[in-house]
Every structure is written in structure tokens, then in C-alpha cells.
Amino acid sequence: MKVYIREVQKAPWYFFVPIILVTGLIWYGFIQQIVFAIPFGTNPASDTEIWILLVVFGILFPIFFLSIQLTTExxxxxxxxxxxxxxxxxxxxxxxxxxxxxxxxxxxxxxxxxxxxxxxxxxxxxxxxxxxxxxxxxxxxxxxxxxxxxxxxxxxxxxxxx
Structure with missing residues (x-):
């Protein structure tokens, strides 16, 4: 079916600032604890918990928010x-x-x-x-x-x- 006009809108850049901060913190903690074997924080999570945090908040969370868009046709x-x-x-x-x-x-x-x-x-x-x-x-x-x-x-x- 013919589309006469299509508009795609994504969130403004400042929407991503908190997401980048959270994702960066998770990746920093992962690298420190898993890669360099230095416990992250004063009450560090287990390595399994760090892996879960990486997958959820370091990968899936940003992908989810990057996929949000409004398309009007x-x-x-x-x-x-x-x-x-x-x-x-x-x-x-x-x-x-x-x-x-x-x-x-x-x-x-x-x-x-x-x-x-x-x-x-x-x-x-x-x-x-x-x-x-x-x-x-x-x-x-x-x-x-x-x-x-x-x-x-x-x-x-x-x-x-x-």
C-alpha cells in the first residue's frame, strides 16, 4: 500500500543522558570486577549478579530505549x-x-x-x-x-x- 507521508520521531538527546550514565556505571563495574578482579563498591555484588546487571542494564536496557520511536504514516x-x-x-x-x-x-x-x-x-x-x-x-x-x-x-x- 502506498505511503504518502511518513514521519519517524525519536526521543531527544537529553532523554538518553541518564541511560548513558546508568549503562556506563554498569560497564565500569563489570570491567572492574570481572575483567580486573577488583570488587566493585564497598558491598560488592557476586560475579553472577554483575553478569545479570550487565545483560539487563548494560545491554538490554539501552537497546530497549534506543528502539522507542513514534512512526506516523x-x-x-x-x-x-x-x-x-x-x-x-x-x-x-x-x-x-x-x-x-x-x-x-x-x-x-x-x-x-x-x-x-x-x-x-x-x-x-x-x-x-x-x-x-x-x-x-x-x-x-x-x-x-x-x-x-x-x-x-x-x-x-x-x-x-x-
Whole structure:
């Protein structure tokens, strides 16, 4: 199926600072204790625990956070939103009442990520405060964060009216 526009957003660089710090500390402890046989810390973990920490927080933890991204695609049959690795959502054009580019306060949804607000509905956002607000025919709303909301809205409206 033809993709008319595709936007992929990743977390901003400062999101990774604590991850790099934790990962670096785990690798430092691993190298000190396993490679150089110097116990790490005043109450060192066992070698088995250090290996587990390395695998979980030194390898899997950073890979997991590097894989998080928001992908929005406008296709012939509707809008596809994927917040990897968590959820995918498909919005067929027949269910969409209205779309508009907007500026919003992410904190009103509870921050960034996959969010739900009883008053505002679902939001999928990675960064910034711009997005596409979609009103569905059933009265529900969905906000998709975007760095180019006007372009997404333009494509959605063109394809929806075909």
C-alpha cells in the first residue's frame, strides 16, 4: 500500500543522558570486577549478579530505549501510528470527522509518550508541543505529536477526500 507521508520521531538527546550514565556505571563495574578482579563498591555484588546487571542494564536496557520511536504514516486507507515497541493503531478515513494541526501543552496529557487524559483522549507524542489533533466520528479525540503537523494534515485531507 502506498505511503504518502511518513514521519519517524525519536526521543531527544537529553532523554538518553541518564541511560548513558546508568549503562556506563554498569560497564565500569563489570570491567572492574570481572575483567580486573577488583570488587566493585564497598558491598560488592557476586560475579553472577554483575553478569545479570550487565545483560539487563548494560545491554538490554539501552537497546530497549534506543528502539522507542513514534512512526506516523498517511496511506491510502488511513493513518497508521506506531509507538514502537509498544502499540500500533490504525485510523481508517471513514472513522475520521476532522483533523487539524495544533500546538498543545504536553503536560496537560501527562507528558510525552503514550498518554491518556479523561478530558482530551489519547496522545502519542515523543517531543515538542506540535501535533495533529484528530476528532473521530464517535466523538473521541486522538493527538499525534509531529514535527511537521501542517504537512501531515494536508496529506490526510487530500487523501481523505478522494
Amino acid at each position: 498517511v496511506r491510502e486507507d488511513g493513518i497508521y501510528v506506531r509507538f514502537s515497541p509498544f502499540v500500533s493503531r490504525f485510523l481508517p478515513y471513514k472513522d475520521i470527522k476532522q483533523v487539524e494541526a495544533c500546538t498543545y501543552n504536553p503536560l496537560s496529557y501527562g507528558g510525552w509518550g503514550i498518554r491518556w487524559s479523561p478530558k482530551k483522549g489519547w496522545a502519542y507524542n515523543m517531543r515538542g508541543n506540535k501535533g495533529v489533533l484528530i476528532e473521530l466520528k464517535n466523538g473521541k479525540h486522538l493527538l499525534i505529536g509531529s514535527e511537521k503537523p501542517e504537512e501531515l494534515v494536508r496529506h490526510i485531507k487530500i487523501i481523505k477526500t478522494r
